[in-house]
Amino acid sequence: MSYSQDVLNHLHRRNPGEPEFLQAVHEVLESLDPVLQRHAYYQEARILERIVEPERQLIFRVPWLDDTGQPRVNRGFRIEFNSAIGPYKGGLRFHPSVNLSILKFLSFEQTFKNSLTTLPMGGGKGGSDFDPKGKSDTEVMRFCQSFMTELCRHIGPQTDVPAGDIGVGGREIGYLFGQYKRIRNEFTGVLTGKGLQWGGSLIRPEATGYGCVFFAEEMLKTRGETLAGKTCTVSGAGNVAQFTVEKINQLGGKVVSLSDSAGTIHDPDGIDAEKLAFVMELKNVKRGRIAEYAQTFNCHYLDGQTPWGIPCDGAFPSATQNEISGTDAVTLVQQGCQFVSEGANMPSTPEAVDVFQQHQILYGPGKAANAGGVATSGLEMAQNSMHMNWTRAEVEARLQLIMASIHASAFETAQEYGQPGNYVMGANIAGFVKVANAMLDQGLV
Ligand code: NDP
Numbered sequence: 001m002s003y004s005q006d007v008l009n010h011l012h013r014r015n016p017g018e019p020e021f022l023q024a025v026h027e028v029l030e031s032l033d034p035v036l037q038r039h040a041y042y043q044e045a046r047i048l049e050r051i052v053e054p055e056r057q058l059i060f061r062v063p064w065l066d067d068t069g070q071p072r073v074n075r076g077f078r079i080e081f082n083s084a085i086g087p088y089k090g091g092l093r094f095h096p097s098v099n100l101s102i103l104k105f106l107s108f109e110q111t112f113k114n115s116l117t118t119l120p121m122g123g124g125k126g127g128s129d130f131d132p133k134g135k136s137d138t139e140v141m142r143f144c145q146s147f148m149t150e151l152c153r154h155i156g157p158q159t160d161v162p163a164g165d166i167g168v169g170g171r172e173i174g175y176l177f178g179q180y181k182r183i184r185n186e187f188t189g190v191l192t193g194k195g196l197q198w199g200g201s202l203i204r205p206e207a208t209g210y211g212c213v214f215f216a217e218e219m220l221k222t223r224g225e226t227l228a229g230k231t232c233t234v235s236g237a238g239n240v241a242q243f244t245v246e247k248i249n250q251l252g253g254k255v256v257s258l259s260d261s262a263g264t265i266h267d268p269d270g271i272d273a274e275k276l277a278f279v280m281e282l283k284n285v286k287r288g289r290i291a292e293y294a295q296t297f298n299c300h301y302l303d304g305q306t307p308w309g310i311p312c313d314g315a316f317p318s319a320t321q322n323e324i325s326g327t328d329a330v331t332l333v334q335q336g337c338q339f340v341s342e343g344a345n346m347p348s349t350p351e352a353v354d355v356f357q358q359h360q361i362l363y364g365p366g367k368a369a370n371a372g373g374v375a376t377s378g379l380e381m382a383q384n385s386m387h388m389n390w391t392r393a394e395v396e397a398r399l400q401l402i403m404a405s406i407h408a409s410a411f412e413t414a415q416e417y418g419q420p421g422n423y424v425m426g427a428n429i430a431g432f433v434k435v436a437n438a439m440l441d442q443g444l445v
Helices: 003-014 019-029 033-038 047-051 100-116 137-151 170-184 204-221 239-250 273-286 291-297 326-334 350-358 372-386 392-416 423-441
Strands: 056-065 071-082 088-094 122-128 160-163 231-234 257-260 263-266 300-303 314-316 339-341 362-364
Touching (some): 003 033, 019 350, 019 423, 047 423, 056 137, 071 088, 071 100, 071 137, 071 160, 100 122, 100 372, 122 137, 204 372, 204 392, 239 273, 273 291, 291 300, 372 392, 392 423
Parallel strands (some): 088 160, 231 257, 231 314, 314 339
Antiparallel strands (some): 056 071, 257 263
C-alpha cells in the first residue's frame, strides 16, 4: 500500500462523519504520489500525517438577541490549519450548512491555495451556522459583535487574518472590524475585505471573480484561444459570480446564466453591464432572489435547477461545494463545454473532475483558479502594514501577474511530473512542496 493510501485510511478512521474534509484530502493526497516517491524524506518526516492535522480548532458559543428580544445561540468556528509559511489566512462563512467538516475542508484547501499565491500566508477558515438571510441589519450586527467578542482573542495581524466568504461581505466585515477595534483598542489589518475608507484595498471585492477569469484566459492561451466571443455559464449570484460576469464582459465573452439556492436564470442575450448592475443592487442591497431578474428582463427561470444543462463554451461554478455532479459534467461536455474555471471551492465532485480530465477539458481547480481573492487580501495586508494605498490599476496589474504565475506554476509542475495539462496535480504538488519544505525546515512542528 502506498504511503498516501495508508495515511488516507488512517484519516478515515479518525475523522468519521467529515465527508467534505475527507474528499478534499483525498483529492490532494492522490496527486502527491509522484513527489512522495521522488523524495523519501517526506515520508521519513511523516509530513502527510502532520499536514492533514489542523494546528488548532476553535469551536465556541455565539449568543445574541434577535429583534424581538429573544436570546438565540449559534456555533462559531475558527480552524487554524497551517502556519508554516505565514499567519493563518482564510475567510469566514456564515451559512446554516456550516459545520466542522466543511470548515476543515476549506482550511485544508486554503493552505495549498495560499502557498500557490507566492505570498507569505498560512491556511485558516472559520464561520458559523448563523444564516444572515432574512435577518435585519441590527440582528446581523449583534451576531457579528458576539462572534468577534470570542474570536478577537485568537486572531491578530501577525497571527490570523480572517476575510469574507459565503454570507460574509462588506457589511459583516464592517461589524466584525468595529467590534475587534473596540475590544482590543487597536486599528490594525486584522481582517481583509475592509471598506475603502478604513484600510480596504481597491479591487479586493472584484479579485476572486476577476482572478478566476484571468486563470481561464491563461488556460485558453495554451490552446491558442481567448475568451472573446465565448458563451459562458456562471452559477451563484454573490460576490464571486458578480465580478466573474463583469470581467468576462470586459474580455468580450458573453454570460448567459446566474443562479442562487432557489434556481437559475437563463438569458441567451447575455448579462450586460446594465443587467449586472441590477443583479448587484438585487443581491447586495435588496437581498432578493435571482428569480426577480427573469421577471424584470423577461428571460427563462429554471426553478430549483443549476445552470449545467445550458449549452456553453465554458463554465464558471461560483456558488458552493459539490454543485457539479458527474452527470452534470457529462452534460456539460456533451453540450460543447471546453473549459471550467472554479470560482467556488471544490464545486466539482470527484466524478465530475474525472469526466473533465477524461475529455481533456481545460479544468482549473478552485485552489488555483479562485486564489485571486486571497492573493489580493495579501496585497491588502501589505498596504496596511506600509500604511499606504495602491491605485486600482496597480492592484489589478499585480492580481493579473499573480494569476499568471499560479497558472504557470500548476502548468509547469504537471509537465515536470509527466501529466501535461493536469492542473489538479500541478496545483496540488506545487502548493504542497512549499508548505512541506517549510515544515521540514522548522523542525517537528
Ligand atoms: P456569496 O455569499 O456572496 O454568494 C454565494 C452565492 O452562492 C449565492 O448566490 C448563494 O445563493 C449561492 N449558494 C450558496 N450556497 C449554496 C448552496 N448550498 N446551493 C446553491 N447555491 C448556493 O459568496 P461568495 O460569492 O463569496 O462565495 C461563493 C463561492 O466562492 C464559495 O464556494 C466560496 O468559498 C468561494 N470563494 C469565495 C472567495 C471570496 O473572495 N469571496 C474567495 C475564494 C473562494 P443564496 O443567496 O440563495 O444562498
